[in-house]
Amino acid sequence: MSPEMVMGMAYQGMRVTLFLAAPLLLTALAIGLLVSLFQAATQINEMTLSFIPKMIGVFAALTVAGPWLLKVITDFTRELFTNIPTMIS
Template sequence: MTSQMVLSIGSDALTLLLMVAMPVLGAVMAVGLVVSIFQAITQIHEATLAFVPKLVAAVTVFAVIGPWMITTLVDYIRRTIESIPTVIG
């Protein structure tokens, strides 16, 4: 196993991580921004008002995009496991 192979595997893993995490992080961040603006306008600073919408947004994104996330991760793991003989030998 060369250093180039290690860097390639690591780069692919980080790219996949960002690709899979971005929809959830983007939705939660957008909802958090909207809730923060709402709290600033109304001067209501309730902790559950910030937490519950973020939780609902995350669950909704997981429900909608979850199957794509799982198939993407399974494909990457399958490719990684199948490449073990070429990496070792």
């Protein structure tokens, strides 16, 4: 197994991780920003106000992006398993 192959697998693994985390994290970020703007405009300083909208938003994003996320991780895993013989020799 060459160092280039190891670096290629590490790069691909980090890319898949970014693709899997991005929809959920960006949804939570956007909802947190909107709730923060609402709190600043209304001067409501309740720290726990953002948790429920974030949870609902992340659940909705997971429901919408779930099939795509599952396809990405399944394709990555399948590719890793099919490349095992070439990694050994």
